[in-house]
Amino acid sequence: MRDFHLPGRSPVFSTNGLCATSHPLAAKTAVNILERGGNAMDAAIAGAVLLGICEPQMTGIGGDCFVLFSPAGSDDIKAMNGSGKAPAGLTAEKLREKGHVTVPRQSAGAVTVPGAIDAFCQLSNDWGKLGLDAILAPSIHYAKEGIPVAPRVGYDWAHNVGRLQGAAQKFFSFNGKAPKVGDLFAAPDQAEVLSEIAKKGRDGFYRGPVAEDMVSSLRALGGMHTLDDFENQKAFYTDPIAGTYKDVDVVEHPPNGQGATAILMLNILSQFDIANLDPFGVTRAHLEAEATKLAYDARNRIIADPTHTNALEEMLSMETAKRLAGLIDPNKARPHQSTLSETHHKDTIYITVVDKDRMAVSLIYSIFESFGSGLATDRYGILFQNRGAGFNLTKGHANELKPETRPMHTIIPAMLRKEDKILMPFGVMGGQYQAVGHARVTGNMLDFGLSPQEAIDAPRCFSDDGVMKVERGYAPEVVQKLSDMGHNVTQDMEAIGGSQAIYIHENGVLEGASDPRKDGCAIGY
Numbered sequence: 001m002r003d004f005h006l007p008g009r010s011p012v013f014s015t016n017g018l019c020a021t022s023h024p025l026a027a028k029t030a031v032n033i034l035e036r037g038g039n040a041m042d043a044a045i046a047g048a049v050l051l052g053i054c055e056p057q058m059t060g061i062g063g064d065c066f067v068l069f070s071p072a073g074s075d076d077i078k079a080m081n082g083s084g085k086a087p088a089g090l091t092a093e094k095l096r097e098k099g100h101v102t103v104p105r106q107s108a109g110a111v112t113v114p115g116a117i118d119a120f121c122q123l124s125n126d127w128g129k130l131g132l133d134a135i136l137a138p139s140i141h142y143a144k145e146g147i148p149v150a151p152r153v154g155y156d157w158a159h160n161v162g163r164l165q166g167a168a169q170k171f172f173s174f175n176g177k178a179p180k181v182g183d184l185f186a187a188p189d190q191a192e193v194l195s196e197i198a199k200k201g202r203d204g205f206y207r208g209p210v211a212e213d214m215v216s217s218l219r220a221l222g223g224m225h226t227l228d229d230f231e232n233q234k235a236f237y238t239d240p241i242a243g244t245y246k247d248v249d250v251v252e253h254p255p256n257g258q259g260a261t262a263i264l265m266l267n268i269l270s271q272f273d274i275a276n277l278d279p280f281g282v283t284r285a286h287l288e289a290e291a292t293k294l295a296y297d298a299r300n301r302i303i304a305d306p307t308h309t310n311a312l313e314e315m316l317s318m319e320t321a322k323r324l325a326g327l328i329d330p331n332k333a334r335p336h337q338s339t340l341s342e343t344h345h346k347d348t349i350y351i352t353v354v355d356k357d358r359m360a361v362s363l364i365y366s367i368f369e370s371f372g373s374g375l376a377t378d379r380y381g382i383l384f385q386n387r388g389a390g391f392n393l394t395k396g397h398a399n400e401l402k403p404e405t406r407p408m409h410t411i412i413p414a415m416l417r418k419e420d421k422i423l424m425p426f427g428v429m430g431g432q433y434q435a436v437g438h439a440r441v442t443g444n445m446l447d448f449g450l451s452p453q454e455a456i457d458a459p460r461c462f463s464d465d466g467v468m469k470v471e472r473g474y475a476p477e478v479v480q481k482l483s484d485m486g487h488n489v490t491q492d493m494e495a496i497g498g499s500q501a502i503y504i505h506e507n508g509v510l511e512g513a514s515d516p517r518k519d520g521c522a523i524g525y
Helices: 024-035 040-054 092-097 116-127 132-145 151-163 167-172 188-200 208-220 227-231 259-269 282-302 312-316 318-325 431-446 452-457 476-484
Strands: 012-014 018-021 064-070 078-082 236-238 241-245 248-252 349-354 360-366 414-418 421-429 461-464 467-470 498-504 510-514 521-524
Touching: 012 018, 012 521, 018 024, 018 040, 018 498, 018 510, 024 040, 024 132, 024 349, 024 521, 040 064, 040 116, 040 132, 040 188, 040 349, 040 360, 064 116, 064 414, 064 421, 078 116, 116 132, 132 188, 188 208, 208 227, 241 259, 241 312, 241 431, 248 259, 248 431, 259 282, 259 312, 259 318, 259 431, 282 312, 282 318, 282 431, 282 461, 282 476, 312 318, 349 421, 349 498, 360 414, 360 421, 421 431, 431 452, 431 461, 431 498, 452 498, 452 510, 467 476
Parallel strands: none
Antiparallel strands: 012 510, 018 349, 018 521, 064 078, 064 360, 078 236, 241 248, 248 414, 349 360, 414 421, 421 498, 461 467, 498 510, 510 521
16 A cells, blocks of 8 residues: 555446556546447547547557457456558568668658558457447547647657657647647647547548558558558457566567567566565666566567567577577676667557446557657648557568568557456556566555555656666665666666556446556556
């Protein structure tokens, strides 16, 4: 239990339904949908789409999503891959011929076809109750009327407004400057797009004037996208993957997401007596950092488009984890492993909803970097993701940029399951950090007995691209010792990521937790 003398956040308890996400208005909207008779899928989609207006630097209809969900009355977990493909006319060779060694991040060459809208349309049709017109209505309203800029959103906006180019500056800046906290941000042109989707489903986005706006804008920016690329975009159902930690299954989305990396991380850490360490001491931080280097090196070699992913079973194998754990020196940091261009990715949005019938949804939705590619369409102001920067240009690599393939993604939803019962849908935002975040939150709960809110509130550290980022919640002596062990430590960075979770108790009570590093909250009814 938290010390009520100190600043903190209480968990939220409810029985009928609950949403946890990174902006209060999105959480409230999701709960409103539940109260109107919608289910968790309706509510999660409604809240997620609205987050593209609440947090436009993080996500939007020009992005991708991944979803795990458990239908009402079932403990089965299903997965939806809502990630987009590279255009059919683009190859790694064409970029190499131009002298590029990585995909240029703020160019049309980094723009993959948006996949989230097709996924949302399929999920609404297959699993929702209310229909697209009802669940998109709140976003249409707020896109027209505007939403006050929240503190964390304003902070991110101010630091990244310089990424906006061309039409994106018109739609996402105030005369080239970031809005101040409390200023109203509206996107009336996006409201028109959402209205088209509400009326026509996916055809309102992937065909007709909206698709034409996206393709013509990209072509003018040097892209090779065609109307066929948009018409052919299809989200698809797939099977989750899982590992076990302390008798609890950690269920993740399969490639091209990096969920297998979180499982490998936990398998490596399971080779050490983590539960008897100081949860926020030197040894745990060091072991986690070393496991991160090894697991992410495996990720960078293996995770790719699901049709090109190699050696996934090896990555999930406990024997692999034992071998990698044996490479860790408990007293010394190892050199930084291989890197990818994707290490610059900072953040995304995540939303989780559980309804009265105990349908559970774990949904993550992103435009990759802050403001994505920094490019937007001329007519409707649809901000393009730059998820193509997740490809590499290494000839013959599983994750090499190829026509009509999906890049490796960092965004991953998750669920905990015990004895075939859904225990907790959760996610940890933060770009590269997400796999480590899943391992950290899971370990905080299972090794140290923290509640979901305590597990989320607790200080974080992350060995990222050769730099050991340590939040200021760590004691100074821990920071110094990590430096002495050879870690390149910094505390001059943003707070690491954000997290949301809903714990489902045996008596049916829902317990929501929301990260104070973001503007959001958990709301139930």
